Amino acid sequence: MKSLKTNNSQERVPSEDGFGIDILGLNSKRSPKITSKLTKKRAKPQKGLSEIHKTYEIGETIGFGTYSLVKFATNKKTGEKVAIKICRRENSREMAKKEFEILKSLRQSTIIQPKDFIENEAENESYLILEYFEGMTLDRYVKEHGPLEEKDTEKVATALAECISYLHSNGIAHRDLKPENILINEDKEIKLIDFNISKKGRTKLVGTKRVTKFSKIFYTQISSPLYAAPEIRSKRLYTESIDIWGVGVIIFTCLFGRIEDFAELYNSAKSFKRIEDYIISEEISSLSLQRLLIDCLNEDQDLRPTAAELSTYLN
Known part of the structure; x- marks a missing residue:
């Protein structure tokens, strides 16, 4: 089959719809490394660990959009790998909540599965915890x-x-x-x-x-x-x-x-x-x-x- 020209650059371009997430490529040879902060730029001192930090060891960014980003994480108790979609703006937080409700009603092998939805009012953040898929x-x-x-x-x-x-x-x-x-x-x-x-x-x-x-x-x-x-x-x-x-x-x-x-x-x-x-x-x-x-x-x-x-x- 003839193929059209390809571009081997690895530019990261945010999803054009403003809310979608562009998941970065992850070779299945290795898992993303674990870090202790949600973002390197945002390191507010906290009096205590939030629910998300108590449950998950947060790793590197694996995807992003205009108003949200996705982090790799591991459940501290079970060792389960997950992807956490972090939303900070009010409209994107509402959309993430709606997405969680829709995903909860769906059970099909080719649809990403939700794990949990956590809201952190103190930080004005919402976290949509999703199945981690290596690809x-x-x-x-x-x-x-x-x-x-x-x-x-x-x-x-x-x-x-x-x-x-x-x-x-x-x-x-x-x-x-x-x-x-x-x-x-x-x-x-x-x-x-x-x-x-x-x-x-x-x-x-x-x-x-x-x-x-x-x-x-x-x-x-x-x-x-x-x-x-x-x-x-x-x-x-x-x-x-x-x-x-x-x-x-x-x-x-x-x-x-x-x-x-x-x-x-x-x-x-x-x-x-x-x-x-x-x-x-x-x-x-x-x-x-x-x-x-x-x-x-x-x-x-x-x-x-x-x-x-x-x-x-x-x-």
């Missing part, structure tokens, strides 16, 4: 290693399809699917992170099946501009189908490399046809993977597959 973000992975092989892309696409189908069937629209929010390890296993702008719809049982009705059409302008679906760019009403567009962006990144190349193609395209022609021109041997990518990146949100239909492409 790196997908965008960083392709920058360092280049595009994935097709068989590995199919593995990622299958896991992601199951994940999004699970979310939508449980009434959750992620709304910020992008390479920075996918963690991947050496075995090409993935974890979906950052649920801070997710929305919950209503679900009900119809026979033995759980059916979701997203009763409200979304309008809030969200998602990073680089990855925004056409309906968001044009400031139109949108649905949970923006998650399907996000799946397409992630698969494109797996197959061809840097997402910036997709953005350049997308921005210069006068119509979706140019993107489709580009995908067809590439040497993708799996026609089902090619079809899935084209359909997910359809500019018409009503013509994209549903979350439940995603897995049928790869079976």
Whole structure:
């Protein structure tokens, strides 16, 4: 397969949505080192240890966003490794609390699992304790290693399809699917992170099946501009189908490399046809993977597959 140019630089760029976290790459060869302070810049004297310090040995920064950062930590009693998302501004603290509530309701192997949520009113900080996953973000992975092989892309696409189908069937629209929010390890296993702008719809049982009705059409302008679906760019009403567009962006990144190349193609395209022609021109041997990518990146949100239909492409 031809690959687009890659950039091997390791710049750390904050998530463009302002609240997301860009998890830094962590080689599974070693764990981050432990330090005693939340940040080197912030070393306020304390009369006593806060709850977070009593429970966890805080390590180095492994991710960051505009209003929050993520630290590696170890539970002092059990030795369990965790990631702690630290939020200091009021709006980001509220979003972290909402994220914890959403994650508590979800149990799926490709979704990062929450451990606890701790509020420190004295320090005006909130801590979202999460499962620690040894790997790196997908965008960083392709920058360092280049595009994935097709068989590995199919593995990622299958896991992601199951994940999004699970979310939508449980009434959750992620709304910020992008390479920075996918963690991947050496075995090409993935974890979906950052649920801070997710929305919950209503679900009900119809026979033995759980059916979701997203009763409200979304309008809030969200998602990073680089990855925004056409309906968001044009400031139109949108649905949970923006998650399907996000799946397409992630698969494109797996197959061809840097997402910036997709953005350049997308921005210069006068119509979706140019993107489709580009995908067809590439040497993708799996026609089902090619079809899935084209359909997910359809500019018409009503013509994209549903979350439940995603897995049928790869079976």
